[in-house]
Amino acid sequence: MTPFLKDYMEQNITGIQWVASEAWVTASVFSGSVYIPYLGGTIGFGIRKGSIPGLNNFIQRVTPHVYPGNLLVQELWQAxxxxxxxxxxxxxxxxxxxxxxxxxxxxxxxxxxxxxxxxYNVYKAVYAFAHSLHNLFLCQPGAGPFENSSCAQSNNILPWQLQQYLQEVEFTIDGEKVNFDHKGDSIPYYDIINWQRGTSGNIEFVPVGLFDGTRAAGQELVINEDRIMWAGHQSKASSCSNCLYTFYRCQLLKFCRSWWR
Known part of the structure; x- marks a missing residue:
């Protein structure tokens, strides 16, 4: 995105309503005030945020001297x-x-x-594996989930055996229930993020809605339209026939509301 946006800005293209993918909708590298005229009003789905207790204090203590054998820390210092x-x-x-x-x-x-x-999602994933391993080790011979009610060998765990427990795991972390559906997929939860000018002049990622897969059918998607700031620093539009900007706005809402019903 960076080299593309550099050329995009040099061409002085403005007034475009961006619909961002999850990959860059919360990318802090694009939050500078220089991007406001070009990316202000961007909207898209972002991974749900959460809290990781103790993470900040831990990161502040990380140095190559504390973790001399950690290649990731060494690469971080080089970067x-x-x-x-x-x-x-x-x-x-x-x-x-x-x-x-x-x-x-x-x-x-x-x-x-x-x-x-x-x-935060990596944090939840680690806990999901930990709970799965814990349940696997608690398996009693004759009451296991595998052939002939057998259990996995604790010293030779096969990936498909761990997956069996992973799909059935259920726990709560940071007030959020973590489990998987009958297909083995995690329950979807996304924030709808809108790029707005902050008090400092930089871009702020403002939540303007959410998608919650745990809600009843037809109620999963919530959009606070009055909180959205669209491209060109516009907050309202009348109908889809007025202009291309309004068309994109309406089509986005229609797509969101119909796709997850």
Whole structure:
């Protein structure tokens, strides 16, 4: 998206109503004020956010010295500071770090743990596997879910055996019920995100609705139309026949309301 948007902005194209995919609808890299004239009013579905207790304190303590054998920490330091940690075992042409580098506020994309979305889903996934393994180990011989009521071997767990328990797992985390449907899919929950100008002039990702797969049929989608700010900093439109902008607005709402019925 970055090289595309760079050319898009150089062409000075404005007034386009963007419908964002989940992959970039909450991308902080595009939240600068320079993007307002081009991306303001963008709307799309975002992964549900949540809270991960203790994550912020943990991240602030992460350094290559604390985790000398962790390749991900070493790669993070190389990306943030352009230097190689002295504990790194990887060959690199980068200069050695001084050892005084610490995570700062300027690393907002990494340090923002107030309302994580992708990380929160990874957090839930880890708990789902943990609960599944726990239930697998509690299996009693003769009462298992496999052939002849057998259990999985605790020292040789096969992927399909763990999947059996994973699809049946059910637990609550951060007030949210986590389980899977009869197809093995997670219950869908999305926030509808709208890009609006914040008080600082930057783009803010404002929730203007949600999709909740646990609700009754026909009630899953909720859109607060009066909170939406569309392209061109417009808040209202009369009908789908007036202009192309209004057409996209109406078609988006029609699509959302019909697709998940």
């Amino acid at each position: 943030l500071y352009g230097c190689a940690p002295v504990t790194s075992a990887q060959s690199t042409e980068l200069p050695l770090c001084s050892g005084n580098e610490t995570l700062l506020e300027k690393h907002a994309a990494y340090m923002n743990t107030l309302s994580p979305r992708v990380a």
